[in-house]
Amino acid sequence: MREEELEVALKVVIVGDGGVGKSSMIQRYCRGTFTRDYKKTIGVDFLERQIEIDGEEVRLMLWDTAGQEEFDAITKAYYRGAHACVLAFSTTDRDSFLALHSWKLKVENECGEIPTIIVQNKIDLMDQCVVGPDEAELVSRALGCRLMRASVKEDVNVGAVFRALAARCLADARRDDADAASRCVTPAIGTFANHNSNGTILLRPTKHRAGAKKRNVLKNACRIL
Numbered sequence: 260m261r262e263e264e265l266e267v268a269l270k271v272v273i274v275g276d277g278g279v280g281k282s283s284m285i286q287r288y289c290r291g292t293f294t295r296d297y298k299k300t301i302g303v304d305f306l307e308r309q310i311e312i313d314g315e316e317v318r319l320m321l322w323d324t325a326g327q328e329e330f331d332a333i334t335k336a337y338y339r340g341a342h343a344c345v346l347a348f349s350t351t352d353r354d355s356f357l358a359l360h361s362w363k364l365k366v367e368n369e370c371g372e373i374p375t376i377i378v379q380n381k382i383d384l385m386d387q388c389v390v391g392p393d394e395a396e397l398v399s400r401a402l403g404c405r406l407m408r409a410s411v412k413e414d415v416n417v418g419a420v421f422r423a424l425a426a427r428c429l430a431d432a433r434r435d436d437a438d439a440a441s442r443c444v445t446p447a448i449g450t451f452a453n454h455n456s457n458g459t460i461l462l463r464p465t466k467h468r469a470g471a472k473k474r475n476v477l478k479n480a481c482r483i484l
Contacts (some may be wrong), residue, residue: 261472266309266316269428271421272338273323273361275347276355283411284347285321286345288421293412312425338369343376343424346404350381363402374427375404378420383410418467465473 273281282304287293289306304323309316322337344366348355359377366373377399379390399406407423409416 266318267429268318268320269343269425270320270322270341270347271343272345272366272426273321273345273347274338274366275345276349276352276358276362279347279352279355280411281345281347281425282323284378284380284409284417284420285323287411287417289321293414307419310422310425312422312429315429317425317429321421321423335365335369338366341366341370342428343374344348344370345378345420345424346375346402347378347380347392350379350400351384351387351389356390356395359398360402363404374424375403376420376424377402377406379406379408380411382408382415383413396428437465462480 273285275281283293285304285306289308300368305320305462306323307318308322309318322341324337344363345360346362346366348359363375377395379395395406405423407416407420409420411417
């Protein structure tokens with residue numbers, strides 16, 4: 260099997276209070292569109308995009324989850340099996356900022372600790388900002404997450420957020436595989452495996468799609484609940 264036929268699949272959940280721009284973020288990233296009209300997400304929504312990171316084909320499966328408490332029983336089931344998380348709040352909504360810790364706990368209760376980026380959206384509205392820059396940095400450090408500032412409306416840093424998460428997941432998987440190899444043990448399910456004679460990391464194939472054979476980086480990558 261040729262290396263170029265292999266594909267990595269990553270499940271990413273986007274969480275945060277309603278109205279912070281989660282749906283707009285994945286619409287902007289996957290479809291290049293933006294709308295000012297706010298429509299509450301009912302339960303979950305799903306989009307995907309394929310990108311290349313360090314020569315690896317990566318399929319990002321992006322799960323947009325409702326931010327309202329009444330949907331918690333539905334949305335938490337979709338956190339399971341996620342490899343990474345976008346934790347979003349709005350520059351103009353202080354309550355969404357104060358809720359970051361609660362959202363992180365909800366994801367961790369289902370997934371454990373996974374790579375997470377805090378995204379401060381709507382930086383195009385800094386004249387209406389209700390969150391100080393030092394506050395945001397302090398919370399990001401307290402939660403152990405990278406902070407990135409974005410504007411979905413102006414398409415600022417949206418792509419950078421998802422590329423950073425994909426790169427982090429790939430790096431973690433490679434490190435775990437290298438650690439397992441150094442200990443002469445079988446890598447954990449979902450990590451990279453099957454190194455060829457040139458030391459190139461190959462991936463275990465999963466189910467087929469025209470033109471490509473897919474791979475999970477971690478367990479349950481392609482699980483659609």
